[in-house]
Amino acid sequence: xxxxxxxxxxxxxxxxxxxxxxxxxxxxxxxxxxxxxxxxxxxxxxxxxxxxxxxxxxxxxxxxxxxxxxxxxxxxxxxxxxxxxxxxxxxxxxxxxxxxxxxxxxxxxxxxxxxxxxxxxxxxxxxxxxxxxxxxxxxxxxxxxxxxxxxxxxxxxxxxxxxxxxxxxxxxxxxxxxxxxxxxxxxxxxxxxxxxxxxxxxxxxxxxxxxxxxxxxxxxxxxxxxxxxxxxxxxxxxxxxxxxxxxxxxxxxxxxxxxxxxxxxxxxxxxxxxxxxxxxxxxxxxxxxxxxxxxxxxxxxxxxxxxxxxxxxxxxx
Amino acid sequence: xxxxxxxxxxxxxxxxxxxxxxxxxxxxxxxxxxxxxxxxxxxxxxxxxxxxxxxxxxxxxxxxxxxxxxxxxxxxxxxxxxxxxxxxxxxxxxxxxxxxxxxxxxxxxxxxxxxxxxxxxxxxxxxxxxxxxxxxxxxxxxxxxxxxxxxxxxxxxxxxxxxxxxxxxxxxxxxxxxxxxxxxxxxxxxxxxxxxxxxxxxxxxxxxxxxxxxxxxxxxxxxxxxxxxxxxxxxxxxxxxxxxxxxxxxxxxxxxxxxxxxxxxxxxxxxxxxxxxxxxxxxxxxxxxxxxxxxxxxxxxxxxxxxxxxxxxxxxx
Numbered sequence: 001x002x003x004x005x006x007x008x009x010x011x012x013x014x015x016x017x018x019x020x021x022x023x024x025x026x027x028x029x030x031x032x033x034x035x036x037x038x039x040x041x042x043x044x045x046x047x048x049x050x051x052x053x054x055x056x057x058x059x060x061x062x063x064x065x066x067x068x069x070x071x072x073x074x075x076x077x078x079x080x081x082x083x084x085x086x087x088x089x090x091x092x093x094x095x096x097x098x099x100x101x102x103x104x105x106x107x108x109x110x111x112x113x114x115x116x117x118x119x120x121x122x123x124x125x126x127x128x129x130x131x132x133x134x135x136x137x138x139x140x141x142x143x144x145x146x147x148x149x150x151x152x153x154x155x156x157x158x159x160x161x162x163x164x165x166x167x168x169x170x171x172x173x174x175x176x177x178x179x180x181x182x183x184x185x186x187x188x189x190x191x192x193x194x195x196x197x198x199x200x201x202x203x204x205x206x207x208x209x210x211x212x213x214x215x216x217x218x219x220x221x222x223x224x225x226x227x228x229x230x231x232x233x234x235x236x237x238x239x240x241x242x243x244x245x246x247x248x249x250x251x252x253x254x255x256x257x258x259x260x261x262x263x264x265x266x267x268x269x270x271x272x273x274x275x276x277x278x279x280x281x282x283x284x285x286x287x288x289x290x291x292x293x294x295x296x297x298x299x300x301x302x303x304x305x306x307x308x309x310x311x312x313x314x315x316x317x
Numbered sequence: 318x319x320x321x322x323x324x325x326x327x328x329x330x331x332x333x334x335x336x337x338x339x340x341x342x343x344x345x346x347x348x349x350x351x352x353x354x355x356x357x358x359x360x361x362x363x364x365x366x367x368x369x370x371x372x373x374x375x376x377x378x379x380x381x382x383x384x385x386x387x388x389x390x391x392x393x394x395x396x397x398x399x400x401x402x403x404x405x406x407x408x409x410x411x412x413x414x415x416x417x418x419x420x421x422x423x424x425x426x427x428x429x430x431x432x433x434x435x436x437x438x439x440x441x442x443x444x445x446x447x448x449x450x451x452x453x454x455x456x457x458x459x460x461x462x463x464x465x466x467x468x469x470x471x472x473x474x475x476x477x478x479x480x481x482x483x484x485x486x487x488x489x490x491x492x493x494x495x496x497x498x499x500x501x502x503x504x505x506x507x508x509x510x511x512x513x514x515x516x517x518x519x520x521x522x523x524x525x526x527x528x529x530x531x532x533x534x535x536x537x538x539x540x541x542x543x544x545x546x547x548x549x550x551x552x553x554x555x556x557x558x559x560x561x562x563x564x565x566x567x568x569x570x571x572x573x574x575x576x577x578x579x580x581x582x583x584x585x586x587x588x589x590x591x592x593x594x595x596x597x598x599x600x601x602x603x604x605x606x607x608x609x610x611x612x613x614x615x616x617x618x619x620x621x622x623x624x625x626x627x628x629x630x631x632x633x634x
Contacts, residue, residue, distance in 0.1 A: 159476045160490075161504040167491035170500075173477075174484035174491070183487075187478040193563040196528055206520035211513055246510040 014077035027155025052091025127152025143180030331394035344472025369408025444469025460497030560584035
C-alpha cells in the first residue's frame with residue numbers, strides 16, 4: 001500500500017477529523033480546507049475546519065466558509081494539515097492536541113512533520129493535489145467542493161500564469177468546471193474584484209511613482225491611506241501593477257505603518273532573487289516575491305532598501 | 318464528407334494559400350493566423366499571411382510575426398479568413414481577389430461570407446477551434462504553432478476568465494503546453510507586460526476618478542497623455558482596472574482626442590448591456606464591453622454620456 005492509499009485509509013477510517021491550514025490564509029489554504037472538509041462531510045464525517053487567522057472577507061463567498069473556526073474543540077481521530085510547509089505556519093491551534101497525522105502540501109520547503117506526508121512540489125496548488133486524491137479515496141467532488149478547489153487553483157497560480165502551471169493544472173481546472181464550478185465567476189470574486197477605496201489608494205500611491213536603473217517603486221503614506229479611506233495596512237496589491245512594468249527588473253512598494261515602521265514588498269523578474277535582500281532586513285519570501293517589515297521612517301527605510309536592492313540588482317545582472 | 322473535412326481537403330489540396338484576419342488585430346487574430354500559417358508552411362505550402370493593419374509591437378515576440386504583411390501579392394488557390402465575422406472586418410485586402418474560400422470563426426455574429434463556413438460560437442477563441450482542426454487535417458502542432466494558438470487563447474479569454482471559458486478551453490491549453498508552449502512566458506508577454514509610460518498615464522487619469530450611483534469613471538486629457546509621455550490614443554486598458562471595482566455596475570473612460578473628439582469606453586457587470594448606450598452615440602460593441610468616438614469636448618461628451626449611461630443603468634437594474 002502506498003502513502004496515498006495509507007493516507008486515504010486513515011482519513012476515511014476516522015469519525016472525527018480536524019483539517020488545518022496556514023496562518024494568513026490565501027485562496028489555496030481556504031479552498032483546500034473547504035474542498036476536503038465538505039467532501040468528508042458528505043460521507044457523514046464529523047469534520048472541524050480550523051484556520052488560526054479565520055477566513056478573510058474576500059473569501060466569504062465560498063460555500064461553508066462560515067464553518068471555519070479559529071480554534072479546534074474536542075478530540076480527533078485524525079488531524080490533516082494542508083498547504084503548510086511546517087508546524088509553526090499552523091499558528092497556535094494544536095496546544096493540547098497531537099501532531100498532524102497527514103500532511104498534504106506542494107511547497108518544496110515542506111519539512112514533513114506528520115506521520116504520512118504527501119508532498120508534490122510539481123503541483124501548482126494543494127488544491128490540484130486534492131482534486132486528484134479525493135476521487136481516489138472514494139470521495140465525491142460535488143459543486144461546492146469543485147468551487148473551493150478551483151478557487152485554490154486560480155489564486156495560487158494568479159489566474160493560471162505562474163511558472164508552475166502544467167498541463168495537469170489546466171486539466172484539473174477542466175474537471176472542476178465539469179463538476180459544477182463557474183470559472184469566470186470564481187476568478188472574478190477571488191482575484192479581480194477590488195474595492196473603490198483600494199483604487200483610490202493606488203491613485204494616491206502612484207503619485208510617488210519613480211523608476212531608476214531597473215528599479216521601480218512607490219511610497220504609500222499613512223496620509224494616503226486615510227485620504228483613500230483604505231482599511232488595510234498593505235499596498236492593496238499595487239506591487240503587482242509595478243511588477244508588470246516591462247522596463248523594470250525589480251519593483252518595490254514602501255508602506256508606512258503606525259509606530260515608525262515601514263512594510264516593504266519586492267517583486268523581481270525571473271532570474272533574480274529578491275528574497276536575499278529581504279533577508280538582509282529580517283524578512284523573507286521567494287526568489288521573485290519577498291517582503292519585510294522594517295523599523296524606521298518611510299524616507300529612511302526607502303533610502304536603505306533602495307541602496308541594497310540596487311546593489312543586489314548590479315550583482316545578479 | 319462534413320464541412321470540416323471539406324475545408325481540410327480544400328486547404329491541404331492547395332499550393333498557394335492566403336490567410337487573413339481582422340483589422341485592429343488582437344492576439345486571437347494574430348495567433349490564429351500564425352498558427353495555421355506556420356503549420357501549412359511545415360507541409361511545404363506557399364503561404365501568405367496578411368493583416369490589413371499589420372502586427373502591433375506587443376505581438377512581435379511571436380515566431381514568424383515578421384512574415385505577416387499588410388497586402389497580398391499574386392494569386393491564390395485558397396483564401397482562408399480567421400476570427401472575422403464579416404468581410405468589412407478584413408480591411409481593403411481583397412481588391413483584385415475572390416471572396417474567401419474558408420471562414421473559421423467563433424463570433425455568434427458571423428455572417429457566413431465564404432464558400433465553407435466553420436463557425437463555433439461555443440469556442441472561446443478561433444485559436445481553440447484551430448487547435449482541434451489542425452491535427453484532424455493532418456497538420457503538426459509544433460512549438461511555434463502551439464505558442465501562436467495559446468497566445469490566441471490567453472488573450473481572447475483575458476487569461477482564462479471570460480464566461481465562455483469551457484473545459485475544452487482548459488484542455489486545449491493543456492495540449493498546447495505539452496506541444497511546447499510556455500504558458501507563463503506567453504501570458505506575461507501577451508497580457509501582463511505594460512510600459513512605464515502607461516502606468517504614468519494611469520496615474521494621471523486616476524486623479525480624476527469619480528464614482529456615483531453605480532457608475533465609476535475617469536477622464537484622460539491630451540495633457541495627461543503628454544505628461545506621461547504615453548504614445549497611444551486609447552486609455553492604456555485603465556478601463557479594466559475600473560471594471561474591477563466591486564461597488565460599481567458600469568465603468569467608463571473618457572479619452573480626449575485631437576480635433577474636438579472624445580473616445581469613450583464602457584464596461585458593465587453581467588446582466589447589463591452597454592452596447593445600447595454606445596449605439597446611441599454611433600458606437601458599438603458587446604453587452605459587457607462597448608466603445609464610441611464622439612464629437613465634442615471632453616467635458617461636454619462626459620456630461621452627455623454619463624446622463625445616458627445613468628438612464629440605462631436605471632432602466633436595466
